[in-house]
Amino acid sequence: xxxxxxxxxxxxxxxxxxxxxxxxxxxxxxxxxxxxxxxxxxxxxxxxxxxxxxxxxxxxxxxxxxxxxxxxxxxxxxxxxxxxxxxxxxxxxxxxxxxxxxxxxxxxxxxxxxxxxxxxxxxxxxxxxxxxxxxxxxxxxxxxxxxxxxxxxxxxxxxxxxxxxxxxxxxxxxxxxxxxxxxxxxxxxxxxxxxxxxxxxxxxxxxxxxxxxxxxxxxxxxxxxxxxxxxxxxxxxxxxxxxxxxxxxxxxxxxxxxxxxxxxxxxxxxxxxxxxxxxxxxxxxxxxxxxxxx
Amino acid sequence: xxxxxxxxxxxxxxxxxxxxxxxxxxxxxxxxxxxxxxxxxxxxxxxxxxxxxxxxxxxxxxxxxxxxxxxxxxxxxxxxxxxxxxxxxxxxxxxxxxxxxxxxxxxxxxxxxxxxxxxxxxxxxxxxxxxxxxxxxxxxxxxxxxxxxxxxxxxxxxxxxxxxxxxxxxxxxxxxxxxxxxxxxxxxxxxxxxxxxxxxxxxxxxxxxxxxxxxxxxxxxxxxxxxxxxxxxxxxxxxxxxxxxxxxxxxxxxxxxxxxxxxxxxxxxxxxxxxxxxxxxxxxxxxxxxxxxxxxxxxxxxxxxxxxxxxxxxxxxxxxxxxxxxxxxxxxxxxxxxxxxxxxxxxxxxxxxxxxxxxxxxxxxxxxxxxxxxxxxxx
Numbered sequence: 001x002x003x004x005x006x007x008x009x010x011x012x013x014x015x016x017x018x019x020x021x022x023x024x025x026x027x028x029x030x031x032x033x034x035x036x037x038x039x040x041x042x043x044x045x046x047x048x049x050x051x052x053x054x055x056x057x058x059x060x061x062x063x064x065x066x067x068x069x070x071x072x073x074x075x076x077x078x079x080x081x082x083x084x085x086x087x088x089x090x091x092x093x094x095x096x097x098x099x100x101x102x103x104x105x106x107x108x109x110x111x112x113x114x115x116x117x118x119x120x121x122x123x124x125x126x127x128x129x130x131x132x133x134x135x136x137x138x139x140x141x142x143x144x145x146x147x148x149x150x151x152x153x154x155x156x157x158x159x160x161x162x163x164x165x166x167x168x169x170x171x172x173x174x175x176x177x178x179x180x181x182x183x184x185x186x187x188x189x190x191x192x193x194x195x196x197x198x199x200x201x202x203x204x205x206x207x208x209x210x211x212x213x214x215x216x217x218x219x220x221x222x223x224x225x226x227x228x229x230x231x232x233x234x235x236x237x238x239x240x241x242x243x244x245x246x247x248x249x250x251x252x253x254x255x256x257x258x259x260x261x262x263x264x265x266x267x268x269x270x271x272x273x274x275x276x277x278x279x280x281x282x283x284x285x286x287x288x289x290x291x292x293x294x
Numbered sequence: 295x296x297x298x299x300x301x302x303x304x305x306x307x308x309x310x311x312x313x314x315x316x317x318x319x320x321x322x323x324x325x326x327x328x329x330x331x332x333x334x335x336x337x338x339x340x341x342x343x344x345x346x347x348x349x350x351x352x353x354x355x356x357x358x359x360x361x362x363x364x365x366x367x368x369x370x371x372x373x374x375x376x377x378x379x380x381x382x383x384x385x386x387x388x389x390x391x392x393x394x395x396x397x398x399x400x401x402x403x404x405x406x407x408x409x410x411x412x413x414x415x416x417x418x419x420x421x422x423x424x425x426x427x428x429x430x431x432x433x434x435x436x437x438x439x440x441x442x443x444x445x446x447x448x449x450x451x452x453x454x455x456x457x458x459x460x461x462x463x464x465x466x467x468x469x470x471x472x473x474x475x476x477x478x479x480x481x482x483x484x485x486x487x488x489x490x491x492x493x494x495x496x497x498x499x500x501x502x503x504x505x506x507x508x509x510x511x512x513x514x515x516x517x518x519x520x521x522x523x524x525x526x527x528x529x530x531x532x533x534x535x536x537x538x539x540x541x542x543x544x545x546x547x548x549x550x551x552x553x554x555x556x557x558x559x560x561x562x563x564x565x566x567x568x569x570x571x572x573x574x575x576x577x578x579x580x581x582x583x584x585x586x587x588x589x590x591x592x593x594x595x596x597x598x599x600x601x602x603x604x605x606x607x608x609x610x611x612x613x614x615x616x617x618x619x620x621x622x623x624x625x626x627x628x629x630x631x632x633x634x635x636x637x638x639x640x641x642x643x644x645x646x647x648x649x650x651x652x653x654x655x656x657x658x659x660x661x662x663x664x665x666x667x668x669x670x671x672x673x
Contacts, residue, residue: 025578026610072319079511104401104509106479110437112405117438141579143609145642158555160607161577163639167607184554186402213555216402240558243543243565251539251554251576253508254402259420281563283661 002188004198006180007095007121008071008130014189015040016061017084018075019051023099026139027075028052035136035143039067045220060091064130069146073097073129078292081125082107087228089120097139098124100125100294102253108187115211122189127181128159134204142166142179150175152289153199155192156211157184157218157254165211165282173288177204185251186215192222200233207234209285210276213264214241215255234290238279240262295505295516296343300383302501304479306485308318309470312497316385326364329359334576335387342377342473345502350374355387388499393487395419395463396468398475400482401434408477409441410431413470415452415487429453441472447449463496464488481508529573529596538575538589545570546671548593548602548631550586552577560605560660567617567661569668572599580610587626596629601632603662603667617645621652636663 010190014031018024019041029052031038040063041051047058055061060072072093076084081100083151088096094114103125113153115122121129131142134149146163148170156162159181160225166179181219199205212219219239226235242264245248246257271278277288296320297305315332318341319325329336335577352374356362362384393415397562400407407539412478414422414429422430433449446465457459467488482504489499510517510584533540539554543561547569551557554576560569573596577589593602606616617637624630635656637645651654657663 005539078508098499100389104512105481105506106437106476106509109400109405109407110613113437130549141610145639146607146609156555158553160553160609161555161559162609162611164556164559167638187405211555213558218403219402238525238559240555240562242562243571244561245543246539248541250541250558250574255558258600280566281661282559283659 001192001197001201002084002121004006004202005200008036008132009122009138010135010137010141012037012071012095012137012139013067014038014068014071014073015042015069015090016040016054016073016075017060018077018268019043019054019056020049020057020287022074025051027073028054029142030119030144031138034138036138040069040258046231053147060087061177063215064093066093066126069093071095071139073099078102078104082111085111085122087116089118092118093120094120095123095139097129098183098189099127099129099141100120100124101126103185105185105187107194112187123180124183124188126185127133127183127188128162129167130178131176132178135176142154146170147179151177151204151206153177153202153205154179154209155195155199155208156181157213158211158240159184161282162211163288164207165238165260165285168204168283168286169209169289170244172289174286174289175262177202177206184254192218193225194232196222196225200231205233207236207289209289210235210237212237212267213255214239214264215254216252217262219267223267223274223276226273226276234289235276236279236285237276238282238285239255258264295507295510296342296503297503298341299339299369299501300341302503303498305503306498306501307473307495307588309474311470311633312495313501314385314388314499316383317624319488320364320371321365322363325358325382325384326363329356329362332386336362337385337387338369339383339385340369340374340379341381342374342379342385344377345377347374352379356442357399358621369463373478373608374453388489388497389492390487390489390499392465392490393490393497394490394496395422396471396488397482397484397486398480399484404434405434406434407441407472409435409446409449409468409472411450411464415489417467420488437471440612440667441469443469450525459494460490462480467496474503479512480504481506492590492662529592533575536579536588538585540592541570541574542596543573545572546598546600547573548575548590548596548599549605549668550575550577550593550602551582551605552579552607552616553655554669555607556607559605563660563664564603567664567668571672572596581616581619583615583619583622586616587623590620590623591627594629594631599631600671601634603663604633606635606637606639608637612640613622613637613642613645614648617648620641621648624654632667634663634667
């Protein structure tokens, strides 16, 4: 079984693919400041340059052979993301966080299947990444000021909404053991169930907040998993898009109700049936965490 | 991007699949010409991008040219589920013996393309899944190995056919559909019904193709097709041009925020507290002042918007830049409406001060801001 430590820990050596672009530079600096062991960058044709003192290589293979990189964060534009991901998978990395949005679904299907076969964990695409406040480590783009070390594991399909909820959790003095965005696309790598498994085994995590949204059936599947495995830690859920109209993409590629599929109500019902408390609004999550007795 | 039936059929024909004889027609005279040329009973099919067209009267049959012209006069310019009919596909009426179903779509949960084949065509496949699940066959495609004639045969082998020819024909159709889905980056390629005619041929009587918007850079022929906005209203089309995620809703409070989840949560909070959202705008991460300003103008341009709620939780998005955008946008709106802003995060103190000086009320949390806006609208 996959553990949180197995995908990211103090020994993770992180590389940035697309490090010389605006986003790559900005977040390289932010990750270094937070404490992430970021050791290399890759941009084809920019080998030999430096970004924030970090050496840039033309290929992933070079970054791996010189620095023992085992983790990557991808900022390359959508049309090149497939190639970047495949290059990192073939280099045998243990985890790749794909920040890029608007990647064609066919491409995501292809590189996620390839990663599954090779044992590489893909987070995203279209994700804010992962942050582990107790370890001062992030492979992601989340603003660290909203996060505090603590005991709540947060898993989400969203970015800023996660920050909003993390802020409530931080202000309540609970803090987070880790926050992981699985991505706002219809096709994503790591899913709710895998993250729930990780939080179950993680000693720092005492309760879990799951932030879902309309579209697909990932929340219903997670609810079934929680009920069938008699999940041992309290879970509080929040679902965005209760008032979303059908057949409209609500900002995220994956946030779309199709026919009767993917409605907020179906997800809320599934969680309630699984004994998971569902918050009506983001600020209620902390109250519900209080009642579930951490 | 949804393609029209006639566009989908053009693609299928390129791949050697059979479709009924016919042509597109834009007025009753053209319909008459096509019907005359076909010289037999015809089907007139409204070209609109909505499903369930048949049940809404969008498909008419005519036994002769006169009837065809009459039906065309009735159909062209009429509305089907809110979409105006601009053209008809005029086709020979098939003599159908059996109706099958074939599609390629994406299974989000399995993260695979899935091939669906059914011997129960002409109805919703979801319905078949409920009523006669043994008449559907599914095959989840491993992208590394793909889907060919052999896997296709295995997929339809469970059905009882009269003879091998039908199996081969059906398998060939679904293998071809998979090639179409791959070549065009389609989210959906569907033939329903796949008609077996009295002469034993398999013909795509109706076809739907939905392309992946994110893959249009590989298909420039569709990028500027001009019909991108055909299933959108003018504001949604304008938002698309500006690369903004915008959705029109039916209430009176405009909603703007950074990040899809946060904007949805804001919209939901408005509903929970008794208000109704007029629209939904996600300005995304790291938005520049111009984007915020234009977005605000777009949201206010909707008739019936009485007030606007802006929720910014700045990480990559700088609150001072967002504030500048809000002030700039408001200065360009002729018919200004009250705005409540929640502004927090990177550079928020500077941003809040800018808004205060401009006389725009600003709140530290989304619930307070939401309650204010609902109060204004209800008054």
